[in-house]
Amino acid sequence: MNPIFKTLLAGTAALLCLGALAQEATIRKNIAERVPQLKAIDEVSKTGIPGVYEIRVNGSEIYYTDAQANYVLQGNLIDTRARRNLTEERIDKLTAVKFDALPFKDAFTIVRGNGKRKLAVFEDPNCGYCKRFERDLQKVDNVTVYLFLYPILGADSGEKSKAIWCAKDPAKAWQDWMVRDQAAPAAPASCDTSALARNVELGRNHKINGTPTLVFTNGTRVPGAVDAKQVEQMLNDSKS
Helix, strand or coil: CCHHHHHHHHHHHHHHHHHHHHHHHHHHHHHHHHCHHHCCEEEEEECCCCCEEEEEECCCEEEEEECCCCCEECCCCEECCCCEEHHHHHHHHHCCCCHHHCCHHHCEEEEECCCCEEEEEEECCCCHHHHHHHHHHCCCCCEEEEEEECCCCCHHHHHHHHHHHCCCCHHHHHHHHHCCCCCCCCCCCCCCCHHHHHHHHHHHHCCCCCCCEEEECCCCEEECCCCHHHHHHHHHHHHC
8 A cells, every 4th residue: 555545544544533532522521511410421432323422321321412412312212224223232232141250159059950051040039920930940951040039129028038048958948939839938147148239239230120030141131931931942042
């Protein structure tokens, strides 16, 4: 390539970069002054719409603004040609859960059959949908379930979670309560329950807003009480 042409290209790229930085600085400055609750911006980036920028705050909250931050929009950005919810896709990516990075020390395991297939589940002991899910999950064999107690439905959820977590056999205590309708065990006087607080923080960071929430080894996250047939299908899909 001609040296002069290369110099021109490098200069153009540098100007574009400086322009982008100046644009971002303008957006950050104006947002901080006009919308102080959004001043801690994590990232400013262009969207597919000329003159419209994405603002990301608090890890995964998405807003949109113009080049001067004169207007701010909150809502879903839809690609009508591809029929895609770009905002939803972006949030899903930001809050994705990497299965192998989960803190398994803060969960207990339930193993059925050879346990070769793996599944992580976030559940609250006071969740009726979770009870229905757990009872149907009994039909799924050859799986290791990593159960993350996720007490988000109230103070009583926390007490029951503590009692189950601190039981001599948490897996048995959990299934006694969820599947066999037996009373939750009494919580011992002393037990380290810090894992429960970490689970709640983990779930909030990943926008896990309801229970049950299932996480498969391929990163697929499924909210709600899906039935055994669907779990089987997703377990098999996550292996491929």
